Amino acid sequence: MTMLGPTVFLAAGFASLWMLAWIAAAGIPIAIHFFLRRQQTKVSWAAIELLRKVIEQESKRLRFEQWLLLLLRTLILVLFGLALARPYLEALSSKSDPIAGAQAKLWVFVVDTSYTMAYGESNSDEADESRWQRAIEKTKARIEESGTNDSFMLITLGKPSAAPIRKPTRESERVVTELKRLQLPHQRADIPIGLTYVSSILEQTKQNPAAPKKIEVVLLSDFVGATWQPAFEQSENALVQLASKYPLKVIPLGNSEPTNLVLQDLRAESSHHLLGEEIRATATIFNFNSRPESNVEVSISLNDQKVISETLDIPAQSLGSVSFQLKAEDAGFNRITASLPQDNLTVDNQRHLVVEVRDNRRILFVESKKDETRMIRLALSAGDLLEDATRGDVTVLSPIDLLASNLTxxxxxxxxxxxxxxxxxxxxxxxxVQRGGNLIIGLGPATTSAMWNNLDSETLLGFQLVQASAEKLWDIDPLEYQSSIAKPFQGFPDSGLLTTPIFRHWLIQDEHPELRRDIGLVDSGPLVTRFQSGNGWVACLLSAPSTNDSNAKSPWNAMATWPSFVPLMQGLMQSLLDSQLEDQNLICGDVLGGQVSSMTPSTAEVISPNGESKQLTTERLGDGGYGWFFYQTQTSGMYQVKAEHKDGDRLVPYSINLEPITSQLASISLPKLPSIQPIESNANQAPGEPALKASNPLIQGLLIAVLVLLLVESFIAWYFGQKIG
Amino acid sequence: MNKSLKYFDPETLASIRPLALRAKTLVEGIVSGLHRSPLRGHSAEFAQHREYMPGDDLRQVDWKVYARSDRYYLKQYEDETNLSCYILVDQSESMHYRGKNSHLSKLEYAQLIACALGHLIVSQQDQAGLVTYTSRIEHWLPASNSPAQLDNFVQILETPATQTSTNLTQVLSDTAGRLQKPTLLILLSDMLDELEPVSQALKLIAHARHDLVLLHIFDPDELDFPFDHTTRFDGLENLPSLTTDPLLIAGAYRRAMKQFHRDLERVCRQQNSDYFSLRTSESLAQRLPHILASRTRS
Structure with a gap:
């Protein structure tokens, strides 16, 4: 009884599968055989009987010799084709089988895909070669040094990280092909999460018995501070953890003294403007160079038309800014782009902004009692927000009238x-609100918590009401002036925000995680909140402004009489309008999305900055309506979306910018770890590292067989020829 | 060797169209290189004197007459003039084969030999006859020493055969039946036939006390088999064709052909017949004297 050996082959295949096409060459001798049979010459022959006898006598021998030679020649080509295809066999235990897989190693290339990898280095050796191109070259070089039966994986560190080659492959060309195909996202990699991801994938790979036992990780990164510094401790820990499990070689691609100018920010004072009103905006530039930069030209375009060009001087390692004013000629969404001259890293030389210009404000006041909103109307009419409020040309409806109104x-x-x-x-x-409208609600003495809570107020307001607070003079907490509503009061104590008399307010519970607290009350809850519900925003004033009605119960505040009231109300209104455009001014990696007017499935079209168009199918939303979502926003620029709107299809612009971080390109120092071996070049290969020239014994065997068969074929052909002669 | 021999190689002879002239040219070349005639009779009884002709055997010169007259005469004996020779020429289709390196077909080569030999025999006052055959006797020219006999030779040799195949056994049997007394038979053929019937036929000839000389004529290609591509061999004499790769069987074929020649020679020797093989590429001016000289020695 024959027993199987200890080796069980689990995986077999070819590293260069397409090379198997060479086996088709085996058909050549057969084709030649048949071709020559067709290309016969004709001769009249006298000794035909003798010839017939000879053929009859020799036919068996001839047939045997012909088939033997044909078989040998075909076999030579088949074996050669197999050898070219680089076959491999994986043994269950490579130790038990000295032939199959004993030398196999798994190379895991981990490549940083942060946008800084696009930085073009200009030096004497490699003119204008980007760090990414160098990463590809270095990867190629490492692959060329690998053994013929080694396999490869490719993981990209990004946001999120990905594994273009997750399953070990022997097709080394695939690694380079994948790298060349990959487009660098305009994002920085999340290093700690990425390295953890690498570890988890390698753990899964180790579970596969067919995978090589020897694993070596090669990390290629520019190690720039912008990517590695924000969570350096976590990154270092993840790196140490990875290096403790696998041999880790690091190929740094950065330049110690990079030069870079970054357009760091582009911001308008307001994202909503009335037609004819000037749009005031500021572009901020950071000079990361070690020398000052003079006459830096900043170009401003409005709807793709260059309208302003300004120059400024920026000291070394400092910020510079340009403020400018634009006037939009048409109502609607306007696209503003600020650009710097191209430098070694072009992706951070441009920023985009979308602002909206309207021909008038359309604000509806809802009152259950007359003049409930009068003080607010007066506050808003003090500025540009509600010009006609004092003339009474405002629309005021009762709650019942809302039912018959078209709120859009x-x-x-x-x-x-x-x-x-x-x-x-x-x-x-x-x-x-779900469809994009904004709501300001004041909650005061007339409000009842039971009514709001029964109406599922948390879906609209972002919280539930508990009860009215005790009556006392509550102190205002500006919450460090983080909110755009409180910010204008910062540094102006006489504006009266902190002294605004608040006697009572509503206490809330079950706050939604995304509820924003703009202004709070000391030792209590918020006074002003904002919450996004669907596409719209709701601002709540948890102590409603008093109407100064003498018949009213004891008032909850004296807000309306205070100097802070007008700026507070106007700030509240402006922040809501600005919030509405927050969804149109995003950063790379954010999800674009919106609701359509149709209540049935439809399509939306997204046009990317490079002009590529993609059709999206709308999805059903929680409120029964339909919306669209677009996730491929890794490239910065202006996106445009054509979706169904109540006024028909309209093109809505979305600006996607680089994350507003410093594009600090200087490389950090690598962690000093014994298991991490930086590699500068092949010449600097770590001493003692084995030369990776181990060739596949299977291929060697095939090539030896080809050689032997060639000799045998030559000898047999010679021997038969001798017999013929 | 006479320099003029170079003009009697098959290539030169092939350029001479009339067979008679071609044969005469050949004979002159042969005779000029011989010192005595190879075909002669033997008798103790003197018959007459004959003037010496180039090629005659010097041993037959009557030196006494020479001493008296200063002229060369040969003594001829009674039986010498009784030499009767029949030349049998195979006219089957296989004899028409001419290889790519040959200038004459086997038949043309045989015709040339037949003519030349006829010329030689008649010029010696001996009787020469001619038989052409295929599967049967096509023409029978009785032996004669008339000077006009050569013209008859040419006329018969240039007459096309009516059949394509060969039946040597039948032909030799018929020939033997027609001849009244022992005769010299010169057989010109490629002998592409079964060996056993040939052996039987030769035995019949030997039994009838005829002297047979076989001049086995073949084309160089038939022995060398110089083909190197897949070839379709179309059989002559109505035999079916064959397709084969000559490179693979050339060796075996050559061995078989050589063996056939050896067997044929052996069969001839067994029946006391002379066997000479001739390639159509060979110069007859060189080869025929050699054959005739061999006959003389025997």
């Missing part, structure tokens, strides 16, 4: 301390 005509609805709100009206308001 309005940008903002203001309600102040509504005593009663029934469910249909609430649903109407909720629908208004």
């Amino acid at each position: 005509d309005w940008e903002v609805i203001v309600c102040n301390d509504l005593g009663y709100l029934d469910r249909p009206v609430f649903a109407q308001l909720q629908s208004f």
